[in-house]
Amino acid sequence: MHFKLFYQFTKIGLFTIGGGYAVIPLIEKEIVSQGWLDRTEFYELLAITESLPGVFATNIAALVGYKICGVRGGLLAALGTILAPFFIIILLAVFFGKIQDNPYVVKIFKALRPVVVGLIAAPCYTAFKASKMTFKTLLIPIIALVLMFFFHLSPIWIIVLGCFGGIGYHKFKTARKNLSKD
Amino acid sequence: MIFYKLFWVFTKIGFFGFGGGYAMLSLIQEEVVDRNSWMTKQEFTDLVAVSQLTPGPIGINTATYAGYSALIHAGYTHPIAMLGAAMTTIALCLPSFAMISVISYFFLKFRSNRYFSSAMDGVRPISIALIALAALSLTNRDNFIDYMSPILFITAIVCSVRFKVHPILILLGAALVGLVIY
Structure with missing residues (x-):
């Protein structure tokens, strides 16, 4: 059982290409359809998982593993998702240093770099x-961006501020609701 | 010392990495490129390109590669660097794994916690800023080398957002373009 869980998640890790959300259909196919977990x-x-920090794919794997066979299941499932990507990247890291100066590789990467920046920028829109934001609430990310980019405030502080801002706003709203009731 | 530093930095990234892989990129970049100079900006962009083309979550891929190359740069041998890469990858997953252990214990009570959910409402708009920051800080002379670069950049965004082309296809297309034009 444990081995099978590990094996399934290693397989899932191997096929997660392009973003953590790619694991959702894979888990549905390999775990839910097999009857290991209720839909x-x-x-x-x-x-x-949506509200946890860290790596989406590993987090959902750990949660599913936990649900199926406890702590050990969670550990094995999470390790499973890491295993294949880890060795592939290690191989590439060893290999890339050697081919980096190959003229064809240089050409390819010249075109790849701006495209990668584009691919990083694209999810902003999505x-x-x-998040169903209006143009008024769009001010929040804009201010955050200015603080980080121009004033070099660490992203960590911005995240902490966001947490407290959310709690503060919620308190403010409930306080106003109570006030209008009286 | 560098082992300790890598472990601590990636645990921190794992703890504050809300909003998915792309939002996490700006955290990784800040620590790995700006603060500790374990990698150059260009290397980091190449790494993102490689991570997109290989299986596995982008957070895992970057952690593995960053750990490996930081240790190689520091003069360690390949096997030691591999161990270090394993350590950084695990460090990244550690915080959310610890949280999952707690959550699985209390299960759904946690999700409906008012403070927690309003903090998450505050973080959501911030994650857009984090994604934008990652893209913005990679928009530099190293990645945008000539007049073709902005064209490639915009084409990538349009293909991804408007036509929903798979990132792997976009990158493969860009690689071909690079071979032809450079």
């Missing part, structure tokens, strides 16, 4: 749409 339970776990 509604899986969606509950997904909802929790995240903007997904």
Whole structure:
């Protein structure tokens, strides 16, 4: 059972190409359809994963593993998702140093670099749409960006500020609601 | 010393890395490129390109590569660097794994916690800023070398957002373009 869980998640890790969300259909196919986990339970776990820090794919794997066979299951599932990518990157790191100066590789990377920056920028738009923001609330990320980019404030502080800002706003809203009731 | 530093830095990134792989990139970049100079900006961009083309979550890939190359730069041998890479990768997953152990214990109570969910509402708009920061700080002379670069950049965004082309296809296309034009 443990071995099979590890094996399944190693397989899932191997096929996670392009972003953590790619694991969702894979887990559905390999774990949920096999009857290891209930579909509604899986969606509950997904909802929790959305609000956890760290690597999405590893987090959902750990949660699913936990649910199926406890702490050991969680550990094995998380390690499973790491295993294949780890060795592939190590291989590449060893290899890349040697081919870096190859003229063809140089040509390819000259074109790849601006494209990668574009691919990083693109999810801004998707995240903007997904978070159902208005142009007024768009001020929050803009201010955050200015603070980080021009004033070199660490992203960590911005995240902490965001947490407290969210709590503060929530308190302010409930306080105002209570006030209008009286 | 560098082992301790790598471990601590990646645990920190794992703890504060809200909002998915792309949002985490700006945290990784700040620590790995700006603060500790374990990698140059260009190396970091190349790494993101490579991570997109290989399986595995981008956070795991960058942690593995950063750990490995930091130790190689510091003069360690390949096997030691590999061990270090394993350590950084685990360090990245550690905080959320610890949280998952706690969450699985209390399970859904946690999700409906008012403070927690309002803090997450505050973090969500911030993650857009984090993604934008990663893209913005990679927009430099190393990655944008001539008039073709902005064209490639915009084409990548349009293909990704408007036509939903898979990132791997975009990168493969860019590689071909690079071979032809450079």
